[in-house]
Amino acid sequence: MLANPATSVTTIERFILEQERNFPDATGELSNLLYDVALGAKVIASAIRRAGLVHVLGSAGGTNVQGEEQMKLDIFANETLKNAMCHTGRVCVMASEEDEQLIPIPEQYSHGKYAVLFDPLDGSSNIDVNCSVGTIFSVYRRVSMEGSGTMADVLQRGSEQVAAGYVLYGSSVMLVYSTGRGVHGFTLDPTIGEFLLSHPNIMTPRVGRYYSVNESNFARWNRGVQMAVRGFHGDTPERIKGKKSRYIGSLVADFHRNLIAGGIFLYPGDEKNPEGKLRLSYEAAPMAFLIEQAGGGATDGYRPILSIVPDRLHQRTPLVIGSHDDVVFVTETIKEFGP
Ligand code: P6P
Numbered sequence: 001m002l003a004n005p006a007t008s009v010t011t012i013e014r015f016i017l018e019q020e021r022n023f024p025d026a027t028g029e030l031s032n033l034l035y036d037v038a039l040g041a042k043v044i045a046s047a048i049r050r051a052g053l054v055h056v057l058g059s060a061g062g063t064n065v066q067g068e069e070q071m072k073l074d075i076f077a078n079e080t081l082k083n084a085m086c087h088t089g090r091v092c093v094m095a096s097e098e099d100e101q102l103i104p105i106p107e108q109y110s111h112g113k114y115a116v117l118f119d120p121l122d123g124s125s126n127i128d129v130n131c132s133v134g135t136i137f138s139v140y141r142r143v144s145m146e147g148s149g150t151m152a153d154v155l156q157r158g159s160e161q162v163a164a165g166y167v168l169y170g171s172s173v174m175l176v177y178s179t180g181r182g183v184h185g186f187t188l189d190p191t192i193g194e195f196l197l198s199h200p201n202i203m204t205p206r207v208g209r210y211y212s213v214n215e216s217n218f219a220r221w222n223r224g225v226q227m228a229v230r231g232f233h234g235d236t237p238e239r240i241k242g243k244k245s246r247y248i249g250s251l252v253a254d255f256h257r258n259l260i261a262g263g264i265f266l267y268p269g270d271e272k273n274p275e276g277k278l279r280l281s282y283e284a285a286p287m288a289f290l291i292e293q294a295g296g297g298a299t300d301g302y303r304p305i306l307s308i309v310p311d312r313l314h315q316r317t318p319l320v321i322g323s324h325d326d327v328v329f330v331t332e333t334i335k336e337f338g339p
Helices: 012-022 028-050 072-085 124-129 215-220 223-233 251-261 280-293 324-337
Strands: 059-063 069-071 091-096 114-122 133-141 161-169 173-178 183-189 194-199 210-212 263-267 297-299 319-322
Touching: 012 028, 012 183, 012 194, 028 072, 028 114, 028 133, 028 161, 028 173, 028 183, 028 194, 072 091, 072 114, 072 124, 072 133, 091 280, 114 124, 114 280, 124 133, 133 251, 133 280, 161 251, 161 280, 173 194, 173 251, 173 280, 210 251, 215 223, 223 263, 223 324, 251 263, 251 280, 251 319, 263 324, 280 297, 280 319, 297 324, 319 324
Parallel strands: 091 114, 210 263
Antiparallel strands: 059 069, 114 133, 133 161, 161 173, 173 183, 183 194, 263 319, 297 319
């Protein structure tokens, strides 16, 4: 008998268990870690929904390691994620955009086999104007032997990730993740407080409809990047068909639209910031893991993001990410027209 559609929902818990059943090498620990992140996301989503009401908006007065003004929600999101994972015995060390140093697991808790990195609230400058913001997370298997995790556990090549994902706090709250077996999207049903499977096996179109870049930096880009973006403007139809411009200034929101509809996002390096603005370990690498699982690509303009071994925790990287053929076009145009 067909299940009644009203009750045939697939929660993230059910989906992860089914994934475990289909892949005998899957261990429950990674599944449970994803539940922990999902719980943290629900708490953060609730705070964001209420932000305008509880005067959480506005600066907390502090500044983070990036020298950026910390919004109260930044701090709340950071603490929420730490608290969701530190006591579980699944994690040996954490790292966050909001913390200059590694985040050790308190001695009273056991140390698990995963290292987790996150940007707790990316795009936080959009909070006060009610634009979408996001959480980004990246999971590695530890390389250190036991006890408290080390910097080596978090400074791994992106291709070593065992899971990565993001939460988009937009018109609806979505959690999108991959454990290397496809990309799957879940939408939070606030009436029951559950993430329900809404976008199984996401594949991104080979050619994108949109391009996303901060055009105000155009004059500072190298000639190759300028020529690639001019191609997206439609200035060189013999090289590439023009695209529509969409740029929110929130990586998770821009990435998600391009993932679903097809598109390319660029944050190139320039004369002022040769390494660009975005962080390798907890922004570019997890998004690169996802986009490659969805059939797209991600480079720093020259080499795959997932091939880069980080030297420093808060290392920046130029980022070109999205539909496969568009990423190839940018990389080839940079090669042809040079820096
Ligand atoms: P710009 C938000 O501050 C962020 O880190 C990303 O989410 C976003 O893609 C980028 O910076 C926007 O930077 O310089 O265009 O405002």
